[in-house]
Amino acid sequence: MTQSAPEIAVTRLSTRDADFDACLSSLLAWEGVSDHRVQQSVAEILAQVKAKGDEALVALTRRFDRVDATTMAELTIGPERLQAAFDGLGDEQRQALTVAAERVRHYHEQQKPTSWQYTEADGTVLGQKVTPLDRAGIYVPGGKAAYPSSVLMNALPAHVAGVREIVMVVPTPDGVVNDLVLAAAHLAGVDHVFTVGGAQAVAALAYGTESVPRVDKIVGPGNIFVATAKRAVFGQVGIDMIAGPSEILVVSDGHTDPEWLAMDLFSQAEHDEDAQAILVSWDEAHLDAVQDAMASLLPSLEREPIARASMAARGALIACRDVGEAVELINRIAPEHLELSVADPEALLPQVRHAGAVFMGRYTAEALGDYCAGPNHVLPTSGTARFSSPLGVYDFQKRSSIIHCSAEGASTLGRTASVLARGESLTAHARSAEYRIRD
Template identity: 80%
Template sequence: MSESPAKTPGIARLATADADFDARLEVLLAWEGVSSAEVQQRVTAILEDVRRRGDAALVEATNRFDRLTASGMAELAIPAERLAEAFEGLSVEQREALSHAAERIRAYHERQKPESWHYTEADGTVLGQQVRPLDRAGIYVPGGKAAYPSSVLMNAIPAHVAGVREIIMVVPTPDGVVNELVLAAAHLAGVDQVFTLGGAQAVAALAYGTETVPRVDKIVGPGNIYVATAKRAVFGQVGIDMIAGPSEILVVSDGGTEAEWLAMDLFSQAEHDEDAQAILVSWDADHLAAVEAAIERLLPTLERAAIVRESMARRGALIHCRDRDEAVALINRIAPEHLELSVADPEAWLPEVRHAGAIFMGRYTAEALGDYCAGPNHVLPTSGTARFSSPLGVYDFQKRSSIIHCSAEGAAMLGQTASVLARGEALTAHARSAEYRIPE
């Protein structure tokens, strides 16, 4: 194993052998996702205004923040016919690619559908679980710096597969710019209603309902700090999927993958925005140096080079570790949103990976394939929350009810136990309710 080379400008170089490694890694991973007091105050005001004044507040906020001149909600609603027109208006290549991605996403999520179940005990008591879809789901699709038709598919298709009766989509259109691919994806994914709303006001509309926008049971989809703050504020009034942070990728390489491939894999996440994080870990110092050289060589060729450069300089890193075991430890410590195992035998690593949103196996599996068309969901836990959270899926659009059907014999048997426990808690009505079912 060769010595770790010195850090060069542009992207941080860390080595697990360094005395200050832990401190530097903590700084690198730190992400303050909590809003400032000012942002929270502004979001609270918007939420309350929409709750109180409904459509009028929505129109005013949308005109102000997205620089529009809408006179009413009719101008902020996109009818189903317009969605179909967008789909038919795509080039053959785009339409086929979008359809192929949708088919794969649907096929994968069909396998996630849980079934209701029950069993019967010896005394005839039936216990079980009933699975039912949500009535209405709200999908937030980001707009602004980039358009994300893939996010429409990833959010709406699992809801559709789950059996959600109505899917409402909101998407901001700053300066009135509508993305045809986003509308086409909404048509393809079976979205029922689309409104050109964004920010905290869109979250408020979905959470509380207005004269035009139906109130939903759950809000899913990523957004900026105002969207994240609003989702956190309305949680409890409605369900939410997660509070999403910046996009992340952690690549672990054994040195056998082309340096240019890995450089571009890192760029694929760094180009999202300046806060995105791209990290490469390897125990091959020469390989790290080759990837660093590829980064310097390829970065100027990118259309979003300025964003990538700032992202890599601010939150990117090349980490030199001692061996495979240290690489595994780093994976579980970082708990990345996207993990690429760019190694010879990725299956051998899988049992040791405890925390990761999505795991991309082998040299040929670029993370970008998962973003668009592999099939698994690209809505993933970020900022270390993969330690306790999972990718978005069909189960996020369903709920479970417990089933309890006691026979007379079962009620008598359970009543004895319930009576003792209830009286121990001094809840005598509970005890007597159970005791009434016990024969004399």
């Protein structure tokens, strides 16, 4: 594994290198909730909130977010404040937020599953009933940046799913409240907003306090303490996923403007120092050009120190032999965001098995998906796209099986059930079924 010229530190790899597999594995390695110290701290916070409710929540918020509050009323934002935040936006911001919300809502309306049933010849009815959750909790990050887009992406699918009540928690370090986040909560129809964050906010949603309603499911990304807390309360409540740092994998055929690709990589690297941005191409001269563009453009970023640290620690430019090898890397990495910056992305799509979201063609910047394209930006990270999906309407609904046997159907099924139950030595099962068998 070698480092580039000093203008921008980024790992350069080649699939031809003997140690490529080991180097790539090392680069991809991420375990965000394994630190024992973090787990112990989170366990203590969860226990405090579970035992003392609002009192612990206020004390922990004072301690970690440096908020001068003595009651939960001071950490609660009502609908009038949300409305005022929305009304107070400039015309351009209000219009952009509204357009994004409309597109996100419309996309997720296409996801709505429906209940179904069918009737067998003997009159037995089988089916599935789809029911929304009663109450969902959404965690909106509020540390290094404010994310109104996360409000839309978490709350609107819940609304489309039919969730009755949405509870939002958002940290406000040093008491700084972001009006764009509050405006998004108004636009997305959030019912309750509490300015609390971290593991203590997850605990409040999971267990409930005197002020914070207990929810059925917690969704939304957060830092290592939030991720650890979500894992700890799973089972007490549902969760969407354990989110790791943001990541992007760009595959380029060498014909996309290097500056476009450099900025696409930075769009993830600027999230935080642990974010990961990787470019794969079979054109090494193109990789050189992108690296030069990165060195030139990096100083122009407002969050340049964060992006620089991210690229140095976890970024990479990878040279592969051909497009087939690039596809193999896609499926091995299973990225959160995948850009297919090639002439014919449709030809590659059937070969892509693992990716959270796929951005097709040179003009589809990943940033469009973060804000307003429509699909959800809450996506599986750290290789979990191998078995996980983007957040969607289905995450806010549950399914119940429907079985309604006719007398004839109960008799027919009873004979089969009896044989299988007695084979398992479950006599009561067998006899329960046998009572319904007709002679």
